[in-house]
Amino acid sequence: MASSSLSVVLLLCLAAVASAQMSPTLYDASCPGALATIKNGVVAAVSSDPRMAASLLRLHFHDCFVQGCDASVLLAGNERNAFGNVGSLLNVIDVIDKIKSNVEQACKRTVSCADILAVTARDSVVAVGGPPWTVSLGRRDSDTASKTLANRDLPAPSLSVTDLITRFAAKGLNHTDMVALSGAHTIGRVQCKNFRTRLYSKENIDPALATS
């Protein structure tokens, strides 16, 4: 067999395996308590600090935008120190660490950290009154993280709409997706330094909105 057709066969097999692995019921048999354990951890964290719901939601976004949803954001150093992450992850990662150790107690080395981040984001939204959705499971964890990629891919608050659309397009997301996902900013906090320039520079914002 020519090597090119061999690699086509191989790629098709890999694609089949990869899609077969994603399922909302992936851990139902291998770790029946996983989803309840994660939810309990989120509810506890959010009830002692409601803002934690926003921080956990953002953590999943920042994980997914750098090398895909692979929990690379949790690895010490690297990505954690990128511009959009530095100084804003410590308490959040403590919450994830605690949830992860409870999940490990229930079943060893079964549930990926990347899946925990995805479920945690959903449970956080639900914990503050948002709508539930179904989370497909089967993400694999990375053993590498990159500050350089994080600084390249995470959108800065100073970007124009055109640049934001380009950043999202690079992740396979169109402008409709971008607007919908930006609805995440319904909850959470922002430091003044990140929006006052845009808010007070008149050419940057719709005048009616600026006045209101």
Ligand code: HEM
């Ligand atoms: C469209 C591009 C985006 C930009 C430019 C952006 C930028 C920012 C900035 C500057 C902050 C405040 C950080 C701080 O001052 O410490 C923030 C907070 C936040 N972002 Fe985004 N973001 C974007 C998209 C998203 C997406 C897609 C999500 C999730 C689906 C998200 C979820 C959040 C949440 C929940 C917070 C509040 C976090 C907290 O209170 O701890 N953002 N974002």
Ligand SMILES: *[C@@H]1O[C@H](CO)[C@@H](O)[C@H](O)[C@H]1NC(C)=O
């Ligand atoms: C963007 O992608 C979503 C999901 O694939 C799709 O439903 C929507 O129609 C797309 N929007 C545009 C403007 O292409």
